[in-house]
Amino acid sequence: MVYDIFIFGQEVLRHKAQPVAAVTPEIRKLVRDMLDTMYDAPGVGLAAEQIGREEALCVIDVPANAEIPACVASNAAITMPLILINPVITATAGQQRGEEGCLSFPDISAPITRPMQVTVAYLDLEGRAQTATAQGLLARAILHETDHLNGVLLVDRMSAIQRLAVAGKLKRMQQEAAQGAHRR
Numbered sequence: 001m002v003y004d005i006f007i008f009g010q011e012v013l014r015h016k017a018q019p020v021a022a023v024t025p026e027i028r029k030l031v032r033d034m035l036d037t038m039y040d041a042p043g044v045g046l047a048a049e050q051i052g053r054e055e056a057l058c059v060i061d062v063p064a065n066a067e068i069p070a071c072v073a074s075n076a077a078i079t080m081p082l083i084l085i086n087p088v089i090t091a092t093a094g095q096q097r098g099e100e101g102c103l104s105f106p107d108i109s110a111p112i113t114r115p116m117q118v119t120v121a122y123l124d125l126e127g128r129a130q131t132a133t134a135q136g137l138l139a140r141a142i143l144h145e146t147d148h149l150n151g152v153l154l155v156d157r158m159s160a161i162q163r164l165a166v167a168g169k170l171k172r173m174q175q176e177a178a179q180g181a182h183r184r
């Protein structure tokens, strides 16, 4: 099932996600629906708030052909799609700057500085504790989606000058959101 995607201005995007207590069949169904929604958009990541939910849960699929070439080999151990339940960033290293967008900010992207490498602890779909260390675009996606689960959005990572450049678009989005509009 493909959900409507909430856009900037809608209150739920500012909520802090609630930890998933147990990986139930309902959570697995939610994951399937979030994957359907992400692939339909299409996007490389989706957090629960973006479909109006508050579970601490995000889905990511960065195809190897979209990855920074130098990071493909080091990310190879991580199977896509990557489902992160109750993710916590436990370590970061390095720095990268690259164009970043968000399904909740249609038509907006900006160069954003992020760590080059991230280690994340999470539960998998079987409820087992896992950790993964990723680099490049996959690291960026993990950081972006865990931001969402903390109510932190792309706009918060932009500089004042970058925000000014898209101020008109942001305002229009907020007005549409106030009228209950979704991405589709």
Ligand SMILES: [Zn+2]
Pocket: 101, 102, 103, 104, 144, 148, 154
């Ligand atoms: Zn996003």
